[in-house]
Amino acid sequence: MxxxxxxxxxxxxxxxxxxxxxxxxxxxxxxxxxxxxxxxYFVASKGLSTFIVNGVNAFDLITGVKWNPDIDIPQFGALPFIFGSFSTSILAAIIAAPLGFCAAVFIVELAPKFGRRFLQPVIELLAGIPSVVYGFVGLSVIVPLFRDLFPGQGIGIAAGALVLSVMILPTITTIATDALSELPAGLKEGSYALGATRWQTIYRVALPTTMPQQMTGIVLGIARAFGEALAVQMVIGNAPHIPHSLFESTSTLTSAITLSMGNTAMGSVQNNVLWSLALILMLMTFVFVFIIRFLEGRKKL
Structure with a gap:
C-alpha cells in the first residue's frame, strides 16, 4: 500500500x-x-473593397494592360504585373532547377564525404544572404553585362530571373539533396546488380523515384521567387507594361505594391487596388501550397 x-x-x-x-x-x-x-481576413476585406465599394470590375482589373491611376478616369490594369511575376518566377525556376538537380546529384552520388560536408552548407549559406545584396549585385554586375551583350538597358525580365534563380537555388538544391539521400539503398544496389552503371542508376532509378520531392522543391522555389520584392525591383525596371522581349523593363505584383503603397491614402481607390494586388498574390501563394501538398501526397503513394 x-x-x-x-x-x-x-x-x-x-x-x-x-x-x-x-x-x-x-x-x-x-x-x-x-x-x-x-x-x-484583413487582406481579403481590403482587396474586395475595390470591387464592392469602388465598383472596379474584377475582370477588367485582371485582364487590363494599362496602369494609369493619376488621370481623371484612372485605369487599373494588373495584367502587366501578373505577367511580370509569373514570367520572372518561372524563368528563374527553369534556370535554377537543372543547376540544383546537378548539384544534388554531385553532392550525394559523386562527391566524397568531406566534399558533401563542405558543399551543402555553402549552398545553404546563399539562403541567408539579404535580398538587397542580391539586388545590388544584379544591378552592378548582371545589368551592365546584359547591356553590353544584348540590345536595351540591361534591365528587364532576364536580369530579374537570373537574380531570382540564384536566390531560389538553395531551396531546390537542399530539397533535392535530402530526397536523394533518403533513397533506399536497395534500389541502387538492385540497379547495380542488374549491370547498370552509376550514371544509368542515377537517371533511371534515383531521379525518377525522387521526382515528387524534386517537383516540390521547384514549386517552393517558384513560390519564393513569386513573393520576392526588393531584389527584383532593383533590376527589372518597374515599367507597367507587358514587354516584347526578355531585355525590356516590366514590373511585378510585389514591385507595384511596394513602390506605390506609401504614396496612396488609406481608403482611396488606388490604395484599395493595391490591396487587391496583394490579395492576388496571397491567393497564388495558397495555390502553390496546394500544389506542394498534392506532390507530397504522391510521394507517400
Whole structure:
C-alpha cells in the first residue's frame, strides 16, 4: 500500500507537466491559427473593397494592360504585373532547377564525404544572404553585362530571373539533396546488380523515384521567387507594361505594391487596388501550397 501510494505521488508531477505542455501547445496553435485567419481576413476585406465599394470590375482589373491611376478616369490594369511575376518566377525556376538537380546529384552520388560536408552548407549559406545584396549585385554586375551583350538597358525580365534563380537555388538544391539521400539503398544496389552503371542508376532509378520531392522543391522555389520584392525591383525596371522581349523593363505584383503603397491614402481607390494586388498574390501563394501538398501526397503513394 505504501509503495503504491509513493508511485501515485511520483506520478502527479509528471501529469502536471503533461497538462502544462498540452495547454502551452494549444495556446501556440490557437495563436497561429488566429494570426493566419486575421491576415487573410484583413487582406481579403481590403482587396474586395475595390470591387464592392469602388465598383472596379474584377475582370477588367485582371485582364487590363494599362496602369494609369493619376488621370481623371484612372485605369487599373494588373495584367502587366501578373505577367511580370509569373514570367520572372518561372524563368528563374527553369534556370535554377537543372543547376540544383546537378548539384544534388554531385553532392550525394559523386562527391566524397568531406566534399558533401563542405558543399551543402555553402549552398545553404546563399539562403541567408539579404535580398538587397542580391539586388545590388544584379544591378552592378548582371545589368551592365546584359547591356553590353544584348540590345536595351540591361534591365528587364532576364536580369530579374537570373537574380531570382540564384536566390531560389538553395531551396531546390537542399530539397533535392535530402530526397536523394533518403533513397533506399536497395534500389541502387538492385540497379547495380542488374549491370547498370552509376550514371544509368542515377537517371533511371534515383531521379525518377525522387521526382515528387524534386517537383516540390521547384514549386517552393517558384513560390519564393513569386513573393520576392526588393531584389527584383532593383533590376527589372518597374515599367507597367507587358514587354516584347526578355531585355525590356516590366514590373511585378510585389514591385507595384511596394513602390506605390506609401504614396496612396488609406481608403482611396488606388490604395484599395493595391490591396487587391496583394490579395492576388496571397491567393497564388495558397495555390502553390496546394500544389506542394498534392506532390507530397504522391510521394507517400
Amino acid at each position: 505504501e509503495r503504491s501510494y509513493n508511485k501515485r505521488q511520483e506520478a502527479k508531477p509528471h501529469i502536471a507537466e503533461e497538462w502544462v505542455g498540452k495547454i502551452y501547445t494549444f495556446i501556440c496553435i490557437a495563436f497561429l491559427v488566429i494570426t493566419i485567419f486575421s491576415m487573410v
